[in-house]
Amino acid sequence: MSRTEQRILVVDDQADIRELLKYNLSNEGFDVKVASDGIIGVEIAKEFNPQLILMDIMMPNQDGVETCRQIRAIPELVNVFVIFLTARSEEYSEIAAFDSGADDYITKPIKPRALISRINAFFRRSKTETKETDLLQTGDLIIDASGYTVTINDKSLNLPKKEFELLHYMAQRQGRVFNRESLIRSVWGTDVYVLNRTVDVHVRKVREKIGEGYIHTVKGVGYKFDPST
Numbered sequence: 167m168s169r170t171e172q173r174i175l176v177v178d179d180q181a182d183i184r185e186l187l188k189y190n191l192s193n194e195g196f197d198v199k200v201a202s203d204g205i206i207g208v209e210i211a212k213e214f215n216p217q218l219i220l221m222d223i224m225m226p227n228q229d230g231v232e233t234c235r236q237i238r239a240i241p242e243l244v245n246v247f248v249i250f251l252t253a254r255s256e257e258y259s260e261i262a263a264f265d266s267g268a269d270d271y272i273t274k275p276i277k278p279r280a281l282i283s284r285i286n287a288f289f290r291r292s293k294t295e296t297k298e299t300d301l302l303q304t305g306d307l308i309i310d311a312s313g314y315t316v317t318i319n320d321k322s323l324n325l326p327k328k329e330f331e332l333l334h335y336m337a338q339r340q341g342r343v344f345n346r347e348s349l350i351r352s353v354w355g356t357d358v359y360v361l362n363r364t365v366d367v368h369v370r371k372v373r374e375k376i377g378e379g380y381i382h383t384v385k386g387v388g389y390k391f392d393p394s395t
Contacts, residue, residue, distance in 0.1 A: 172289055175216040176200045177207035177233065178251070179225040183276070187220060190278040191285075204233030211237055216246060218288060220281075223252040223259060231266045235347075238267035244351050247288045251276060264387040267348050302337055304393050307376060309334050316376065323375050328353065332365075333372050336381065336391035345388035365389075 174196050176187045184200040191198045199214050201207035204221075205228045211219065219237065223230040230250055237243050249270040250263045260271050269288070272281065300312040308317040314330050316323040325333065332353050336344065344352075346362040354360045369381055369389055380393050 171197070172218075173197045173199075173214060173216040174285070175207065175211055175214055175219045177202075177204060177219060177221040177225070177230070179203055179222060183222070183251075186276070186278070187281075190282065194282055196285075204228030204230060204236075207233055208236050208240075211243055211246075212240065215242060218247040218249065218285060220249050220251055223250055223254055223263060231262050234263070234266040234268055238348060238351065239356075241351075241356060244348070249284070249288075251281075261386040264343060264384075265345050267345060269342065302334070304337060304340070304380070307337075307380065307393070309337055318376055325372070325375060329368050329372050329375075332368050333376070333381075333391075336389070339391070341390060341392050343384050343387055343390045349388070 172195075174191055176184055176191075176198060177200075178184050178187070179202055181202075184202070188198045188200055199210055199216070201210050203225045207219070207221065208228075221230045221233060225233075230252070234248050234250075237246065237248065247269045248267060249272060250268050251272050251274060252259070252263075253274045254260075255273050263271050270284065272284070300310060302309040302311070306319045309330075310316075311334055314325075314327065316325050316330065316333065332349065335349070335353055336342075346365040349365050350360045350362070354364075373381055381389055381391050384390055
């Protein structure tokens with residue numbers, strides 16, 4: 167994917183921030199659109215279909231947390247990267263951001279070069295994730311999507327369909343933090359009613375089978391697959 171195909175949406179109520187980000191990102195070759203609040207941001211996102219959204223939290227009309235929730239509820243945007251840029255540094259604001267489906271949280275003032283480096287890292291991750299593979303191996307854990315089989319330490323495990331799909335989805339996105347709502351949308355889909363507790367139960371069952379060292383709880387947010395932790 168060329169830079170001109172990498173679409174970024176900037177949602178911020180401060181005109182100088184929008185202009186700063188659009189200028190720097192456009193100079194890097196990204197296709198950039200901007201919105202002045204969350205309501206407008208959702209509408210532009212539906213049309214623009216960005217791969218990444220940079221968004222403020224405190225905005226008039228609709229804040230970034232609610233905007234992120236609405237964006238995550240749109241099937242075509244469920245996998246878009248959302249990075250919050252905010253002056254809010256309190257822990258509860260960060261937890262609320264991640265709980266709404268954010269991928270990253272960066273406090274202002276913005277350092278354009280550092281931000282662009284982080285954006286490039288997200289796009290590299292996205293490129294890796296699109297390379298779907300039937301066989302995924304992490305240490306002694308082997309996940310074979312073609313046969314819905316899991317092997318650890320040469321021992322074959324029997325995982326029901328949703329447990330397997332949950333493990334496979336997270337393992338393909340190693341190190342990424344997922345809240346329960348995003349896992350429900352990605353693994354169970356949007357056409358069924360699933361409680362957050364269902365995710366917890368499935369994670370517990372998977373842990374019982376593969377061990378505690380793979381899927382980790384991120385307090386106040388959700389889960390991540392990271393055997394290096």
